[in-house]
Amino acid sequence: MEKINGSLLSDYPFSNAEKVADLLYYDEPILSHYTFKGKNFLHYLIDFDDDLSRYLIFQIQEYELYKLLYGIKSLRTILEQSSKDFMFQYIADFNFFNNTNISYQITLDVIQEKYLPNDDSIFQLADIKNEYYNSLKFIYQETYYIEQLRKKAYYLKFEPNNNHYDSSLGILELSNLLNLVSESFRNFTRIDFYKSFKDKITNKTKLNQLYNRLKEYTDSRAVEFNYGSFEVGISIDKVLKKGVADSKEIQYWLEDVEEKFKENVLEVNYEDEEQINSIIQENNYTQSELVEIYKPILKIAQDSEHTFEYKGSKEKDFKKIKTNNKIVIEKLTKKDMLDNVDEPEKLQEFEYINVIIPKEIGKTMTSKIKLENTLFNITNNFVLNNDNFSQYGFKYDYIIEIQVNLSSKEKQSILNATYDNIEFNVVGNMDNLKELSKSLVLKIAEYIANRDEA
Amino acid sequence: MTLCYNNEISSIESCPLSNDNSNITLYRLIKNHITCEEDLEPKAINPRNRHLKHICEAWGISTYKDANMAIANYKGMNSVLRSRFSHLASVSVDISFGIKYQSGENSHHYSLFPFVDENIISKFTTVSKL
Numbered sequence: 382m383e384k385i386n387g388s389l390l391s392d393y394p395f396s397n398a399e400k401v402a403d404l405l406y407y408d409e410p411i412l413s414h415y416t417f418k419g420k421n422f423l424h425y426l427i428d429f430d431d432d433l434s435r436y437l438i439f440q441i442q443e444y445e446l447y448k449l450l451y452g453i454k455s456l457r458t459i460l461e462q463s464s465k466d467f468m469f470q471y472i473a474d475f476n477f478f479n480n481t482n483i484s485y486q487i488t489l490d491v492i493q494e495k496y497l498p499n500d501d502s503i504f505q506l507a508d509i510k511n512e513y514y515n516s517l518k519f520i521y522q523e524t525y526y527i528e529q530l531r532k533k534a535y536y537l538k539f540e541p542n543n544n545h546y547d548s549s550l551g552i553l554e555l556s557n558l559l560n561l562v563s564e565s566f567r568n569f570t571r572i573d574f575y576k577s578f579k580d581k582i583t584n585k586t587k588l589n590q591l592y593n594r595l596k597e598y599t600d601s602r603a604v605e606f607n608y609g610s611f612e613v614g615i616s617i618d619k620v621l622k623k624g625v626a627d628s629k630e631i632q633y634w635l636e637d638v639e640e641k642f643k644e645n646v647l648e649v650n651y652e653d654e655e656q657i658n659s660i661i662q663e664n665n666y667t668q669s670e671l672v673e674i675y676k677p678i679l680k681i682a683q684d685s686e687h688t689f690e691y692k693g694s695k696e697k698d699f700k701k702i703k704t705n706n707k708i709v710i711e712k713l714t715k716k717d718m719l720d721n722v723d724e725p726e727k728l729q730e731f732e733y734i735n736v737i738i739p740k741e742i743g744k745t746m747t748s749k750i751k752l753e754n755t756l757f758n759i760t761n762n763f764v765l766n767n768d769n770f771s772q773y774g775f776k777y778d779y780i781i782e783i784q785v786n787l788s789s790k791e792k793q794s795i796l797n798a799t800y801d802n803i804e805f806n807v808v809g810n811m812d813n814l815k816e817l818s819k820s821l822v823l824k825i826a827e828y829i830a831n832r833d834e835a
Numbered sequence: 836m837t838l839c840y841n842n843e844i845s846s847i848e849s850c851p852l853s854n855d856n857s858n859i860t861l862y863r864l865i866k867n868h869i870t871c872e873e874d875l876e877p878k879a880i881n882p883r884n885r886h887l888k889h890i891c892e893a894w895g896i897s898t899y900k901d902a903n904m905a906i907a908n909y910k911g912m913n914s915v916l917r918s919r920f921s922h923l924a925s926v927s928v929d930i931s932f933g934i935k936y937q938s939g940e941n942s943h944h945y946s947l948f949p950f951v952d953e954n955i956i957s958k959f960t961t962v963s964k965l
Binding site for chain 2: 402403404405406407408409411412425426427428429430431432433434456476477478494495496497498499501502503504505506508509510511
């Protein structure tokens with residue numbers, strides 16, 4: 382058998398896994414379903430020799446298991462989906478005679494093609510005797526799924542104030558309105574995620590990777606429509622995405638974040654300054670976070686051309702989301718407002734710095750010096766954040782904070798940064814730090830683009 | 836009549852477990868167009884399965900009473916495992932052919948323990964190319 386190009390593990394990670402059923406069996410189990418810590422895994426026989434049986438082991442979501450059992454998706458597609466949902470797959474070589482094994486953590490892209498199921502690996506396994514598999518059919522049949530989402534859905538209603546088109550909305554204006562709600566929700570989930578986990582997961586790279594993986598699952602689905610004025614029922618998919626999180630805490634967050642958004646954004650009385658203050662205090666929102674979450678919603682609420690209404694469930698009555706409270710509007714939509722109001726005025730403090738200025742040999746100095754074109758010999762590091770990247774058109778849903786070290790050597794400036802454990806260096810003329818910073822930003826942005834695409 | 840691998844099987848208590856006396860057609864994946872004896876070897880013969888020599892099931896061979904289910908198993912295999920098979924064959928199994936009984940979670944799966952028979956190969960019919 383061929384060498385495995387993965388990380389060797391000291392122990393087999395699933396030694397306490399419980400077998401549910403052999404899904405494919407031909408003289409021996411070919412594909413078996415196991416559960417481990419309440420999660421679903423497939424064990425797939427991929428090779429053997431006179432001593433060893435080699436298995437590919439991968440986690441799948443319950444909905445994927447349903448699709449495999451009922452011939453909706455091929456085993457190949459299920460495995461590919463697993464590699465999107467879960468960071469690693471595993472290969473284990475078992476010597477059952479000696480009761481030993483060697484296990485590897487691996488990613489799908491480095492597994493040899495011959496070890497993967499073929500594209501035609503689609504089959505019906507409905508004849509497998511198992512109560513649990515029967516129940517999946519009931520749970521995931523089409524109407525059950527949509528009904529479950531509808532139970533948890535909240536409803537938005539947009540009505541044009543001008544009756545020129547019998548209360549109907551143009552596709553473009555509707556898409557703009559929904560985009561604003563979606564923008565607010567996206568920002569809310571991102572901010573809430575980092576607030577909830579930044580102290581628990583201190584490794585920023587891991588935190589960012591986790592958020593990038595989870596954000597797909599916070600994507601809301603439109604589950605019901607009504608026309609005339611436009612009504613839409615919206616819900617996060619809690620049925621299919623059940624069990625995707627690595628820990629109970631993260632799973633709980635995923636299940637709860639939509640409720641939090643409803644409570645903190647859609648159910649708010651925007652005329653009530655006290656309620657707004659208590660939300661801000663409770664969540665410890667910064668001014669820029671407030672703007673990211675509330676500005677899109679207030680843009681609709683203040684729009685004189687539409688009435689914007691919300692209800693928490695199908696049975697409830699719609700309530701208008703609107704405000705004329707200028708203080709609230711200012712507080713939630715103007716950047717730096719809180720900083721000015723809440724923070725005590727700082728005393729002016731001075732420190733004295735030495736400045737190195739490039740001067741072309743033979744030319745005289747001008748009296749005006751642009752500070753951004755200088756190198757400070759005591760300020761030898763700074764931080765690149767999301768603002769620095771967005772300045773050049775790179776916007777990310779996660780927080781970026783990269784420490785940059787500045788040094789100089791033989792009339793050259795060197796910027797050095799480490800991101801994702803990768804070192805980035807740019808070297809250039811000492812006379813334009815801004816250009817040099819831009820080069821560093823572009824270099825890191827190129828790396829992020831390649832990483833995120835992968 | 837004597838079962839194939841009778842020496843090994845007789846040393847295992849209550850093996851084979853039971854017998855379905857009906858006459859049914861069973862399907863098995865085979866390597867060659869004309870079935871050879873290798874296609875009828877139980878997994879206990881394979882050195883990596885020597886730990887199973889005392890397990891009754893390891894001396895039976897997998898067959899399916901539904902051709903589609905046998906094909907589904909083939910379709911689920913990767914190219915390494917598929918390379919062991921090329922055709923689907925059928926065999927009509929009555930009490931004179933051997934012992935058979937439904938086994939495992941799939942209701943179409945049968946464990947088959949053939950009797951020693953010089954003409955066993957001729958009793959298999961190739962159904963289709965895989």
